[in-house]
Amino acid sequence: MCLGIPGEIVEIISGQTExxxxxxxxxxxxxxxxxxxxGEVRPGDWVLVHVGFAMSKIDEAEAAATLALLSGLGQAYTDELEALAESDIT
Structure with missing residues (x-):
């Protein structure tokens, strides 16, 4: 199963506009x-992440609600976090 997971932008990577x-x-x-x-995202913004791409901006309340819902999915959520941890697009 593939999920879109909320993430908070913590840094724009220097020299890499996207x-x-x-x-x-x-x-x-x-x-x-x-x-x-x-230029559409800044540190502190929340985005919905799917397969290494920010699909849309969301607000912090929507991010919190989505994370709470996803954590209830159990193994599918854990699998998605593990896949994210293993990914590297740099």
Missing amino acids: LAMVDVVGVRRAINTGLLGE
Whole structure:
């Protein structure tokens, strides 16, 4: 199962206009933000992450609610976090 997981942008990667570091429940990974447009995300913004791409911006309340819902999925959620932890697009 593939899920879109909320993550908080913690850093825009220097010299890479379409890459940002995101924190997803303590897992930090570089993601591609190109689908949102250059300059559309800043540290502190929340995005919905799917297969290494920021699919859309969401607000913090929606992120918290989605994370609570996803944590209830059990193994599918754990599998998605493990896949994220193992990914590297840099």
